[in-house]
Amino acid sequence: MKKLMCLLSIAILTGAGCSKKDKTETCPVTKESVAGSYRLVAFKMNGVDALDLTFQTCTKDDIVTLKADGTYDYTDAGVSCDPSSNSTGSWTLSGNTFTIDYFPFPLTIQSFDCSNLSGTAVYSGVNIEATFRKQ
16 A cells, blocks of 8 residues: 555656647748738837727738748638728748738738748837737
8 A cells, every 4th residue: 555655656657747839830930931821910109009090900810821832812701891902912931031012011920830921010119019810
């Protein structure tokens, strides 16, 4: 009985010292891994939530599909704008710098977990933070 208690104590102590792996996934930032369809889910200007202030309701549900060949399709999805704002163009990725001809500024990618892409930029003296979610 003492041996059983001793073995159980060792098993409990050994298990208590183990920790679970960090579940935060990171993905390589490459054209192939970043390619996909995204929706803007967060937008801050100088640290203040500006998604509702900056974007019309009809643009907040739009989808940007980044293709691995460096082109994109911007789709006026969900609530349609009048006139519709569908467009196509090109995008590049150089290190962590993401440039798309739809935006007036390059975005420096801060994190990418295969589903959420977050980045920062400075435009006309304003600090911008944007998060896009794969659809």
